[in-house]
Amino acid sequence: MRSINRTRFVWCATIFFVLLGGGCSQVTRDKLLRVFIDGAPELKKEESSAVGQAAPDEKAKGRETEIIQAPKPSLFYHEPFLGQMCDSCHDSKFSQKLIFQGKELCFSCHDDFTTDKKVVHYPADEGLCVECHSPHQSENEKLLKKPVPAICYACHDDFAKGKKVVHYPVGEGLCLECHEPHSSENASILKKPVPAICFTCHDKKGIKEQPQHEGQDMCLECHDPHASNAEKLLK
DSSP, rough: HHHHHHHHHHHHHHHHHHHHTTOOOOHHHHHHHHSSSSOOOOOHHHHHTTTTTOOOOOHHHHHHHHOOOOOOOOOOOOOHTTTOOOOGGSSTTTTTOOOSHOOOOOOSSOOOOOTOEEEEEEHTTTGGGGGGGSSSEEESGBBSSOOOOOHHHEEEEEOOTOOOOEEEHHHTOEEEEEEGGSSSGGGGGBOTTTTTGGGTSSSSHHTSSSSGGOOOGGGGGOOOOOOOESSGGGG
């Protein structure tokens, strides 16, 4: 009887150590240890979930982050620059010296839009084209160095700042809806004279029918065209 128990013990011990040293997971081996050995430590839940799992590759995560980049802004190119026709403006492809100076260089390709105009924007009149335009490339249309209205406020005061009432085009930065950027036949380089420029948006009939406006075409005598602290843009 004693030999049978001894044989059974040997077989159980053999199976136990095979399982313990073989392909069992850490969790299974710990359970077997607690069956045969009192006081064997129990693996914590957090530790057991980590068993057999590879640690995340922090460098790989970093590489994934590097791949996701903000798209580059679209660029607008000056045609000679895009076509690598450097010598159309410069002495040669290897020189920074210009073949003409000021607006004379620009008007060697572009039409002179200042000719015979009553009002010419100061930078255009003085040939300061590159004060507003980049000669090679830009993130803004028309090769502007800044978008409208920021390019306007580089010289002009922000007359809408701090005002209670702002004319819609001004508030939306639509300066070029009313003004020409280079030259015009009208005061303040407006695209049309007052009141025609006003009636491109406002209802002429409705305004003219009001008694206070009858026979009046001097809108700017009472209204500020940009911004005001009074209702209706009144001065």
